Amino acid sequence: MPLRVNEAxxxxxxxxxxxxxxxxxxxxxxxxLGDADKAMRDRFGExxxxxxxxxxxxxxxxxxxxxPGREALPPVLVGSHLDTQITGGRFDGILGVxxxxxxxxxxxxxxxxxxxxxxxxxxxxxEGARFSPPMMASAVFAGLQDLAWLYARTDASGxxxxxxxxxxxxxxxxxxGFPIDAYFELHIEQGPELDARGQKVGIVxxxxxxLGMNLRFVGETAHTGPTPMDRRRDxxxxxxxxxxxxxxxxWQYAPLGKSTTSRIDLWPNLPGLLSARADVTFDVRHPDRAxxxxxxxxxxxxxxxxxxxxxxTVDELETWRFGDEVFDAELIEGLxxxxxxxxxxxxxxxxxxxxxxxxxxxxxxxxMLFCPCKDGITHNEAESCSLDDIVPxxxxxxxxxVARADRA
Amino acid sequence: MPLRVNEAxxxxxxxxxxxxxxxxxxxxxxxxLGDADKAMRDRFGExxxxxxxxxxxxxxxxxxxxxPGREALPPVLVGSHLDTQITGGRFDGILGVxxxxxxxxxxxxxxxxxxxxxxxxxxxxxEGARFSPPMMASAVFAGLQDLAWLYARTDASGxxxxxxxxxxxxxxxxxxGFPIDAYFELHIEQGPELDARGQKVGIVxxxxxxLGMNLRFVGETAHTGPTPMDRRRDxxxxxxxxxxxxxxxxWQYAPLGKSTTSRIDLWPNLPGLLSARADVTFDVRHPDRAxxxxxxxxxxxxxxxxxxxxxxTVDELETWRFGDEVFDAELIEGLxxxxxxxxxxxxxxxxxxxxxxxxxxxxxxxxMLFCPCKDGITHNEAESCSLDDIVPxxxxxxxxxVARADRA
Numbered sequence: 001m002p003l004r005v006n007e008a009x010x011x012x013x014x015x016x017x018x019x020x021x022x023x024x025x026x027x028x029x030x031x032x033l034g035d036a037d038k039a040m041r042d043r044f045g046e047x048x049x050x051x052x053x054x055x056x057x058x059x060x061x062x063x064x065x066x067x068p069g070r071e072a073l074p075p076v077l078v079g080s081h082l083d084t085q086i087t088g089g090r091f092d093g094i095l096g097v098x099x100x101x102x103x104x105x106x107x108x109x110x111x112x113x114x115x116x117x118x119x120x121x122x123x124x125x126x127e128g129a130r131f132s133p134p135m136m137a138s139a140v141f142a143g144l145q146d147l148a149w150l151y152a153r154t155d156a157s158g159x160x161x162x163x164x165x166x167x168x169x170x171x172x173x174x175x176x177g178f179p180i181d182a183y184f185e186l187h188i189e190q191g192p193e194l195d196a197r198g199q200k201v202g203i204v205x206x207x208x209x210x211l212g213m214n215l216r217f218v219g220e221t222a223h224t225g226p227t228p229m230d231r232r233r234d235x236x237x238x239x240x241x242x243x244x245x246x247x248x249x250x251w252q253y254a255p256l257g258k259s260t261t262s263r264i265d266l267w268p269n270l271p272g273l274l275s276a277r278a279d280v281t282f283d284v285r286h287p288d289r290a291x292x293x294x295x296x297x298x299x300x301x302x303x304x305x306x307x308x309x310x311x312x313t314v315d316e317l318e319t320w321r322f323g324d325e326v327f328d329a330e331l332i333e334g335l336x337x338x339x340x341x342x343x344x345x346x347x348x349x350x351x352x353x354x355x356x357x358x359x360x361x362x363x364x365x366x367x368m369l370f371c372p373c374k375d376g377i378t379h380n381e382a383e384s385c386s387l388d389d390i391v392p393x394x395x396x397x398x399x400x401x402v403a404r405a406d407r408a
Numbered sequence: 409m410p411l412r413v414n415e416a417x418x419x420x421x422x423x424x425x426x427x428x429x430x431x432x433x434x435x436x437x438x439x440x441l442g443d444a445d446k447a448m449r450d451r452f453g454e455x456x457x458x459x460x461x462x463x464x465x466x467x468x469x470x471x472x473x474x475x476p477g478r479e480a481l482p483p484v485l486v487g488s489h490l491d492t493q494i495t496g497g498r499f500d501g502i503l504g505v506x507x508x509x510x511x512x513x514x515x516x517x518x519x520x521x522x523x524x525x526x527x528x529x530x531x532x533x534x535e536g537a538r539f540s541p542p543m544m545a546s547a548v549f550a551g552l553q554d555l556a557w558l559y560a561r562t563d564a565s566g567x568x569x570x571x572x573x574x575x576x577x578x579x580x581x582x583x584x585g586f587p588i589d590a591y592f593e594l595h596i597e598q599g600p601e602l603d604a605r606g607q608k609v610g611i612v613x614x615x616x617x618x619l620g621m622n623l624r625f626v627g628e629t630a631h632t633g634p635t636p637m638d639r640r641r642d643x644x645x646x647x648x649x650x651x652x653x654x655x656x657x658x659w660q661y662a663p664l665g666k667s668t669t670s671r672i673d674l675w676p677n678l679p680g681l682l683s684a685r686a687d688v689t690f691d692v693r694h695p696d697r698a699x700x701x702x703x704x705x706x707x708x709x710x711x712x713x714x715x716x717x718x719x720x721t722v723d724e725l726e727t728w729r730f731g732d733e734v735f736d737a738e739l740i741e742g743l744x745x746x747x748x749x750x751x752x753x754x755x756x757x758x759x760x761x762x763x764x765x766x767x768x769x770x771x772x773x774x775x776m777l778f779c780p781c782k783d784g785i786t787h788n789e790a791e792s793c794s795l796d797d798i799v800p801x802x803x804x805x806x807x808x809x810v811a812r813a814d815r816a
Contacts, residue, residue, distance in 0.1 A: 191634030224668035226599030226760035243648035260632035352634035
């Protein structure tokens with residue numbers, strides 16, 4: 001007989017979270033390491049304490065709430081993140097942490113103690129909305145970056161991650177990274193597929209490859225009035241050419257491919273002045289790694305062409321790649337088995353967004369579950385899930401988690 | 409025998425100004441009503457006082473240094489502005505004020521007292537770089553805007569013009585606007601024509617018509633990863649389409665026409681997010697008023713088309729027009745006569761940039777003089793003039809000014 005989460009309690013936790021750091025339009029604006037993030041971390045800590053879980057904070061601010069096992073083995077991790085975008089929803093990330101908490105609350109109620117400990121994790125700054133890049137603390141956990149790098153990242157006002165972790169009281173003592181048995185992450189899909197198909201559970205087998213770049217066009221500022229068109233080196237024009245080209249790349253590879261120019265910072269960006277600089281961020285995504293690489297290469301060529309058209313230069317400042325991980329077959333089987341026991345037919349699918357699970361998968365067996373969100377809208381305060389959207393996947397998570405933690 | 413300015417003293421004044429609010433690359437970053445603007449105003453006030461001129465500050469912060477005439481008639485005004493762009497040069501505006509000061513210094517030395525008083529004016533915030541729009545204080549002087557409007561304008565940090573005028577001690581008691589006999593403004597050309605032709609003096613007969621617009625594209629933010637291309641309403645894409653179209657309009661009307669997208673503010677403007685909003689500023693300029701209007705209409709249509717392509721909406725927030733004024737024929741004749749007496753053959757030309765003279769011309773006879781600047785580069789710290797570039801026009805100004813002030 002499969003276990004089931006306490007639906008009302010899970011929903012109540014989500015709605016309590018939705019009060020902390022509200023946005024302007026019903027969502028959340030709970031940027032990493034801000035006051036609201038601190039308040040939510042504190043609340044999560046209280047809930048863990050109420051549930052009898054020992055809380056540990058590592059030097060990257062990651063929070064681990066431990067439900068003990070029968071043996072001193074590496075724990076099974078379950079969780080996600082409590083920070084949001086500036087235009088965040090109430091479920092992105094939060095669901096994964098609070099569903100993890102609900103799982104161990106149920107185990108405690110049932111008196112079930114699996115062979116291995118279970119730890120509910122809240123990763124610091126998954127979103128990257130305030131401190132770039134996203135998923136920075138799981139990157140350190142996985143050994144892909146070091147703590148000094150994380151500490152030195154700054155927000156727009158120049159405050160560092162280290163200073164802000166210290167300020168909010170989450171600069172923990174525990175080392176970052178330790179042996180784990182496995183990692184599960186439940187997340188809203190952040191795409192329209194499950195919702196459109198009326199399906200409630202997606203098992204994520206891996207990710208779309210995402211490739212991104214920060215680049216800078218350099219032109220020359222001058223007066224917009226008297227400066228002849230043929231003397232101009234206007235970085236705004238270069239940025240516009242690139243943004244159009246990036247958008248066209250997405251359409252050429254649609255429906256699977258997507259590409260976006262998400263950031264344009266002109267300088268001086270004032271009426272009357274040609275732009276001497278344009279800093280641009282673009283990314284491309286595709287389920288096929290080679291195709292994503294081809295799209296990215298077209299974006300790179302488009303940047304060079306855009307610079308040439310506007311008589312500017314272009315410098316690639318930073319590039320990144322994530323999402324081409326393949327999740328663990330055994331964990332995926334475990335999720336499928338749990339779904340079957342609950343009479344749920346899951347959809348096997350790829351994630352199109354970034355997740356801490358990608359980085360964790362570099363060091364431990366990892367898998368993800370998706371539940372639907374309305375119309376696939378996310379990173380938008382209108383992001384919406386019903387309890388019916390959430391519960392089936394939470395139940396699959398609960399049973400797969402116990403089975404994994406309790407295996408021989 | 410025509411009068412001549414003291415070249416060394418004029419240059420020394422310009423170079424002393426160039427020390428106050430220096431930029432990063434040899435120019436000036438003396439934004440209106442900042443500490444450097446205050447320091448420059450104070451210095452100008454000291455120079456006026458040393459020259460025996462009575463200084464008056466009006467309620468818009470405009471400074472008037474009075475050289476008395478033989479009769480109590482409306483004064484002849486001469487001047488420009490001491491504020492600069494964030495990437496400003498050492499001559500734009502400043503030359504007009506300090507050449508005006510040099511003119512009355514020479515008159516004082518020669519003991520020449522014309523029939524009418526002469527007042528050297530420094531207009532507050534010509535540039536509009538910190539507080540939009542440009543030329544705001546001369547607009548109030550000319551009765552085109554009221555003081556309440558000027559006081560309420562804010563900079564990016566929310567500080568008002570009124571508060572900043574008070575903070576730097578330039579919220580004067582004198583009413584804004586009074587009868588004047590005429591207004592002269594000497595300015596660098598801010599275009600390449602005089603420099604390219606090796607000519608030293610331009611008499612400005614009027615301006616290029618400049619039409620501009622602030623507009624907002626509204627789309628919808630969403631996650632850049634999973635959101636299919638055909639579901640997007642990405643305001644960044646709309647802004648890029650418009651910027652390309654505006655640039656093309658400029659090329660179609662080249663060499664006389666120019667058009668520019670000088671500002672793009674995306675929101676949220678973060679990696680991983682489609683843009684829900686894009687605020688854009690564009691302008692068009694052409695010597696022919698009807699052609700400028702046609703260019704502007706094409707820009708407006710391009711904005712609608714750009715919005716449609718990106719499935720966004722567009723709102724015109726503000727439009728403006730300036731520069732289609734025609735300067736006073738009698739003053740132009742006076743400048744030409746002064747040039748002839750100095751054996752200078754002036755170029756009759758139109759200004760392509762905005763100037764306080766445009767607004768003042770609505771209420772009094774007005775004319776402008778141009779001198780060359782190197783390669784026409786301006787609104788750029790590389791803006792450069794030699795003394796040889798400046799002196800001929802300053803001498804024309806001096807003689808035309810005296811003739812006007814002394815006329816029957």
